[in-house]
Amino acid sequence: MLTKTIKLLFLLLAVCLTGSALAQSATQSSQNSQQATKTEPQFVDFTGFKGKVLEVKHREPRTLISILQPLGSGFKGAELKANSEFKTITVRDFPENIATIEEALKRLDTPMPTKPESPALPDVELYGYVLIASQGDEASSSYPKGIEDVVKQLHLNLNYKSYRLLTTIVQRTRLEGNIVSSGMAADGVINGGYEFSIMRVMPESRTGDSSTLLLNGLNLKFNGGNLPSGQPLGNARITTDLKLRDGEKVVVGTASLRDKALILVLTTKVLK
Numbered sequence: 473m474l475t476k477t478i479k480l481l482f483l484l485l486a487v488c489l490t491g492s493a494l495a496q497s498a499t500q501s502s503q504n505s506q507q508a509t510k511t512e513p514q515f516v517d518f519t520g521f522k523g524k525v526l527e528v529k530h531r532e533p534r535t536l537i538s539i540l541q542p543l544g545s546g547f548k549g550a551e552l553k554a555n556s557e558f559k560t561i562t563v564r565d566f567p568e569n570i571a572t573i574e575e576a577l578k579r580l581d582t583p584m585p586t587k588p589e590s591p592a593l594p595d596v597e598l599y600g601y602v603l604i605a606s607q608g609d610e611a612s613s614s615y616p617k618g619i620e621d622v623v624k625q626l627h628l629n630l631n632y633k634s635y636r637l638l639t640t641i642v643q644r645t646r647l648e649g650n651i652v653s654s655g656m657a658a659d660g661v662i663n664g665g666y667e668f669s670i671m672r673v674m675p676e677s678r679t680g681d682s683s684t685l686l687l688n689g690l691n692l693k694f695n696g697g698n699l700p701s702g703q704p705l706g707n708a709r710i711t712t713d714l715k716l717r718d719g720e721k722v723v724v725g726t727a728s729l730r731d732k733a734l735i736l737v738l739t740t741k742v743l744k
Contacts, residue, residue: 520567521564521565522565522567522570523564524562524563524570524574525563526560528554528560528577530582530584531582533560534556536554536561536577536581537552539580540552540561540580543569543573544565547566550564550565550569552573593647593648594646594682594744595644595645595646595647595742595743596644596647596682596685596743597644597740597743598641598642598643598644598645598651598670598673598738598739598740599640599738599740600641600643600737601615601619601640601641601736601737602637602639602640602641602666602692602694602735603615603635603636603638603735603736604635604659604733604735605632605635605732605735606632606633606731607632607633607731608633608634612634612636613636614637615635615636616637621721622723623635626723630733632732635735636661636662637659638657638664639656639658641653641666641668647673647675647685648672648674649672649673650671650672651673653667653668653669654667657694661699661700662697662705662732663697664694664696664697664705665694665695666692666693666694667692668691668692668693670687670688670689670690671690672688673688674688676715682718682744683742684715684716684717684718685715685716685717685718685740685742686713686714686716687715687738688713689713690712692711692724692734693709694707694709694729708728708729710725710726710727714738716740718741718742719739719740719741720739721739722737722739723736723737724736724738
């Protein structure tokens with residue numbers, strides 16, 4: 473009798489344990505199902521989607537993606553892909569979203585605005601007249617008629633009797649450019665070599681008006697030869713920065729050469 477009772481107890485215990493395990497398994501399965509339901513995206517996948525390749529004519533396709541992206545449906549499987557090599561944007565989405573993206577692309581894909589070209593800088597012709605001024609009567613005045621008015625002013629302001637042309641310097645450069653020149657200078661009595669340079673020829677105004685020029689770093693160096701008496705004439709230099717109006721004739725400077733003077737007269741012409 474006792475044996476049967478023990479067997480019955482063991483049987484009841486086994487039934488209880490089996491039922492508990494089944495209940496626990498069912499609970500775990502339910503929890504897993506609920507968790508899977510929660511993590512499953514609430515989007516349709518490909519259903520009703522269409523695809524289209526849109527051509528981009530003027531802009532870089534990759535730069536347009538960030539602008540067009542919000543116009544898509546956002547559903548799983550919808551996408552926008554740019555291809556710079558073929559100048560295309562591939563769209564996969566609902567037809568109405570594709571139509572919206574295509575319409576937006578037409579408005580955005582416009583030619584890039586062209587930058588206005590800077591006007592070409594004009595050329596400048598520069599005429600320099602190197603004169604030798606003397607107090608004696610050993611030579612009469614001799615100079616180009618074009619600077620006659622300048623020489624008249626020199627007679628009024630300097631104590632020299634004669635003015636003779638040693639050499640004429642003619643140079644051409646573009647605005648913002650420089651000038652370098654050298655050569656021999658002589659008037660039949662005086663002779664020597666010269667070096668002439670301007671570091672930069674530029675307009676005074678940055679608005680494009682070239683009616684007034686700035687000549688920065690102007691330098692004239694004259695190495696005199698011997699006088700007819702055999703005495704060396706010596707050397708002279710004129711160095712300055714200069715502001716000069718187009719067509720204006722200016723006495724840039726003077727430098728002493730024993731009892732004489734070296735004078736530089738300068739004028740410019742802007743070739744517009």
